Amino acid sequence: MSDSVVVAAPTACPESQTWDFLYLWRVSLIAAMGGFLFGYDIVVIGGAKPFFEAFFGLTSEALRGWANSCALIGCLLGSIFSGVFSDRWGRKRLLLLAACLFAVSSTLTGWAGSFGQFVLWRIVGGVAIGLASNVSPMYIAEVTPAALRGRMVSVNQLTIVLGVLGAQLVNWLIADRMVEYATPALIRDSWNGQMAWRWMFTAVTIPSLVFLVGLLTVPDSPRWLAQMRRHGLARDILSRIGGPDHAEAEIKEIERSIHLESREQISWRELLTPGLRGVLLIGVTLAILQPWCGINVILTYSEEVFRQAGYGVGSVLFKILITGLVLTAFTFVAIFTVDRLGRRALMLVGCAGICLFHALLAASYQAGLTGKIVVAPVLGAIACYAFSLAPVTWVLISEIYPNRIRGPAVAVAVSAMWIANFALIYSFPFLQAALGSAGTFWLYAGICGAGFVFILRRVPETKGKSLEQIERDFAQSRSLR
Numbered sequence: 001m002s003d004s005v006v007v008a009a010p011t012a013c014p015e016s017q018t019w020d021f022l023y024l025w026r027v028s029l030i031a032a033m034g035g036f037l038f039g040y041d042i043v044v045i046g047g048a049k050p051f052f053e054a055f056f057g058l059t060s061e062a063l064r065g066w067a068n069s070c071a072l073i074g075c076l077l078g079s080i081f082s083g084v085f086s087d088r089w090g091r092k093r094l095l096l097l098a099a100c101l102f103a104v105s106s107t108l109t110g111w112a113g114s115f116g117q118f119v120l121w122r123i124v125g126g127v128a129i130g131l132a133s134n135v136s137p138m139y140i141a142e143v144t145p146a147a148l149r150g151r152m153v154s155v156n157q158l159t160i161v162l163g164v165l166g167a168q169l170v171n172w173l174i175a176d177r178m179v180e181y182a183t184p185a186l187i188r189d190s191w192n193g194q195m196a197w198r199w200m201f202t203a204v205t206i207p208s209l210v211f212l213v214g215l216l217t218v219p220d221s222p223r224w225l226a227q228m229r230r231h232g233l234a235r236d237i238l239s240r241i242g243g244p245d246h247a248e249a250e251i252k253e254i255e256r257s258i259h260l261e262s263r264e265q266i267s268w269r270e271l272l273t274p275g276l277r278g279v280l281l282i283g284v285t286l287a288i289l290q291p292w293c294g295i296n297v298i299l300t301y302s303e304e305v306f307r308q309a310g311y312g313v314g315s316v317l318f319k320i321l322i323t324g325l326v327l328t329a330f331t332f333v334a335i336f337t338v339d340r341l342g343r344r345a346l347m348l349v350g351c352a353g354i355c356l357f358h359a360l361l362a363a364s365y366q367a368g369l370t371g372k373i374v375v376a377p378v379l380g381a382i383a384c385y386a387f388s389l390a391p392v393t394w395v396l397i398s399e400i401y402p403n404r405i406r407g408p409a410v411a412v413a414v415s416a417m418w419i420a421n422f423a424l425i426y427s428f429p430f431l432q433a434a435l436g437s438a439g440t441f442w443l444y445a446g447i448c449g450a451g452f453v454f455i456l457r458r459v460p461e462t463k464g465k466s467l468e469q470i471e472r473d474f475a476q477s478r479s480l481r
Contacts, residue, residue, distance in 0.1 A: 018242065018243060019145060019148065019241060019242050020240060020241055020242070023240055023241060024143070024144065024148070024152070024241055026218075027143060027218045027219070028140050028143065028144065028152050028155055028156075029155065029159075030211070030214040030215060030217070030218050031091075031095065031136050031139045031140050031143075031156070031215075031218065032136055032140065032155050032156040032158075032159040033099075033136075033159065033207065033210065033211040033214060034095055034098055034099075034131075034132030034133075034135065034136035034156075034159075034211065035132065035133075035136050035137075035156040035157065035158075035159035035160040035163065036159040036160065036162055036163040036166070036207060036211075037098075037099075037102045037128070037129075037132060037163060037204060037207060037208060037211060038129045038132045038133050038136075038160055038163060039159065039160035039161060039162065039163025039164040039165075039166075039167070040163035040164070040166050040167040040204050040207070041071070041102065041106065041125050041128070041129055041163075041167075041204055042071065042129060042164075042299075042300075043163070043164045043167045043168065043299050043300070043324075044167040044170070044171065044200050044201060044203075044204065045067075045068055045071070045122075045300065046167075046168075046171075046299055046300050046301065046302045046303065046320060047167065047168060047171030047172070047175070047200060047302075047303070047317055047320055048171065048196075048197040048200045048201065049067075049068065049301075049303050050187060050303050050316075051175075051187060051192045051193045051196055051197040052067070052118070052197045053067065053184075054184045054185075054187040054188040054193045055188055055193050055194065055197065056115040056118065057188075058115070061429035061430050061433055064429050065425070065426040065427070065428065065429045065430065066119070066426065067115075067118070067119070067122075068300055068301070068425050068426075069421075069422050069425035069426040070119045070122050070123055070126070071122040071123060071125055071126035071129065072126060072418050072421050072422035072425060073123050073126060073422065074122070074123035074124060074125060074126020074127040074128075074129070074130060075126040075127070075129045075130040075133065075418040075421070075422075076126075076130060076415055076418040076419060076422070077123075077126070077127050077130060078098070078126065078127035078128060078129060078130020078131040078132075078133075078134070079130040079131075079133065079134050079411055079414045079415040079417075079418055080130075080411060080415055081094075081127070081130070081131065082094055082130065082131050082134035082135050082407075082411055082414075083134070083407055083408050083410070083411020083412065083414075083415070084411070086134065086135060086138070086224075086407040086410075086411070087224070087227070087407040087408075090220045090221065090224050090225075090228075091135050091138060091139040091142070091220060091221045091224055092139070092215060092218065092219070092220040092221070093220075094131050094134075094135045095131070095132065095135055095136065095139065095211075095215050096212065096215050096216075097128075097131060098128045098129075098131035098132045098135070099128075099208055099209075099211040099212035099215060100208075100212065101124060101125065101127055101128035101131070102125065102128040102132075102204060102205075102208035102211070103205050103208035103209055103212065104124070105121045105122070105124040105125035105127075105128060106125060106201055106202060106203075106204040106205050106208065107201075107202050107205050108121040108124075109121040109122055109125060109201045109202075110197075110198040110199065110200070110201035110202035111198055111202070130414070130418060133414055133417075133418075134410055134411060134414045136156050137153050137156045137394045137395070137397070137398040138221075138398050138406065138407070138410055139221050140152050140153050140155070140156055140398070141153050141395075141398035141399055142221040142222065142223040142224065143221055143222060143223075143237070143241070145241065145242060145246070145250075146464060146465055146469070147339070147464060148339070149339075149395070149399065150338035150339040150343065150395050150463055151335055151336075151338060151339050153391075153394060153395045153398055153399075154331070154334045154335045154338050154391040154392075154394075154395060155335065156391075156394060157331055157334065157390055157391030157394055158328075158331045158332070158335060158391075160390070161324070161327045161328045161331045161386065161390070162328060164299065164324050164327055164328075165321075165324035165325065165327065165328050166207075167200075167204075167324075168317075168320050168321045168323070168324040169321060169324070170200060170203050171200050171317055171320070172317045172318060172320070172321050174196050174199050174200055174203075175192050175196045175200075175317055176190065176191050176192055176196065219233070219237050220233075222234040222235075222237040222238050222250070222254075223254055225237070226251060226254045226255065227254075231251060231255075234251060234254075235247045235248075235251055238250045238251065271405065271408060271409060271412060276402075276405065276409075279400055279401065279409075280401075280409060280412065280413075281458075282396075282400065282458055282459060283396070283397050283400060283401065283409065283410075283412075283413035284412065284413050284416045285454055285458075286347075286389075286393045286396060286397065286413075286455075286459070287393065287397060287413040287414060287416045287417035287420070288416055288417065288420040289351075289389065289393075289447070289448075289451040289454070290389045290390070290393045290417060290420075291417060291420050291421040291424045292420055292424055292444070292447050293351070293354050293385065293389055293444065293447060293448050293451065294354070294358055294381070294424075294441065294444030294445075294447070294448070295354070295381060295382060295385040295389075295390075296421060296424055296425065297424060297425070297428050297440075297444070298323065298378060298381070298382065299323065300425050300428075301425075301428055302316070302319070302320045302323060303316050303320070304432070305378065305437075306319045306320070306375070308365065308374075308437045309370055309371065309374035309375060309378075310370030310371055310374070319375065322375075322379070323378070323379065323382055326379050326382050326383050326386070327382050327383075327385075327386045327390075328386075329383075329386075330382075330383040330384075330386035330387045331386045331387065331390070331391060333386070333387035334346060334386070334387040334388070334390075334391040334392060335391075337387070338391065338392060338395060338463070339463055339464065342461045342463040343392050343395055343396055343459075343461060343462055343463060344455065344459055344460070344461045346387060346388045346392050347388050347389065347392050347393075347455045347459065348452060348455055348456060349384070349388060350384045350385060350387060350388020350389055350392075351384075351388065351389065351448050351449075351451045351452040351455060352448075352452055353380070353381070353383075353384030353388075354381045354384045354385055354388075354389070354445075354448045355445050355446075355448035355449045355452065356380075356445075357377040357378075357380040357381035357384065358377070358381055358441045358442075358444045358445035358448060359441075359442070359445045360376075360377040360380075361374065361377040361378060361381065361441045362437075362438045362439070362440075362441035362442040362445060363438070364377065365436070365437040365438035365441065366438035389451075396459070396462065397410055397413050397414065398410065399462055400460075400462060428440070431443070
């Protein structure tokens, strides 16, 4: 079988175009390993939570919230760092740095001797997550032809959910079976409380090293190389992907975009100018909506969500594993439909679905129901999230910004995401104490409803367009206002 296939191309490409899928998939999957590590590292804490909380004696809402959210401070720092240096150092070097930080922080988090050490290394791991969450989808978007970009950037989300599933599976395999309703003292003195949570964190060292070695075999982004005036290397990479004609067409588009923009020097302050403020607002709002739709609470505090549904610590890790399986399965829906149905349609359907299932979950808690009738809306909300807000937000953020400001603009959007994520995860114990589980999920349902309205009114469709076409469309829409 040939490694190349023929696919229908958008307006920016010839009528038919031959891509080297083997090379494109290899490069994209290696870059997307950053997403795998992101997913693993951000969710492993959900299964380890009852064990390290018992080990360190965390009982207050403030300490529990801080333990579960401190990594997000590092995520914000990593996101800001990538915004400052992604255009200076290139995408590949930052991914190499992220791989090293993942390997070091995961080991030292697992073998922390005090709560202070645990927090420090979780923050360092968060820096790696912030770098990978920024740069992996950006790299894939810049190396992928327009006709395939939605699918390939969604692969980054697939690796994120595979990382989530991997963390949940490893947690389930490592932990010893416990008494269903074990006390904190029994948990603390058990093997799970002393050692299992350590190995849950340490296990991510192996894929981190695989990521590091794989990155040594891939090129840097051709768009970044062109911006650095290394046109020969950029042309070679693009020719490898789609042949000489594709390379020439892409280089001309990139050079035209750079030429039009080179007359002005962009600064961070200019992101707030009238010409750029609208598109920045779209990215930032979507970035905030993604965590505040409430699914990250379910993934991070899954043990508490299922405990509220009537399950004990003895069976909760298997229930958490089921959420990962649903998340993974429905991510494939996005991969196979995002370039066919479009970004906007998936976001609208997903937002409406999450809103509905959160309302059903809140009503179930309010009625005092337990068991499968509560688990069903949890899984339904995760399924809707998996084919919409989870992957498509990253696709849109990676493609809606003009070439010359993509690094800083993506950094602003992703930084907003991590600030929102920190606020969400840290506030959940307080919201649950103040509003109860029912009131908290009514709140998340309302946020999803507002998100639906925003997407309907403000988010454009970008499927099948080159990055330069999207930039021109935004510029034209601003000029018509």
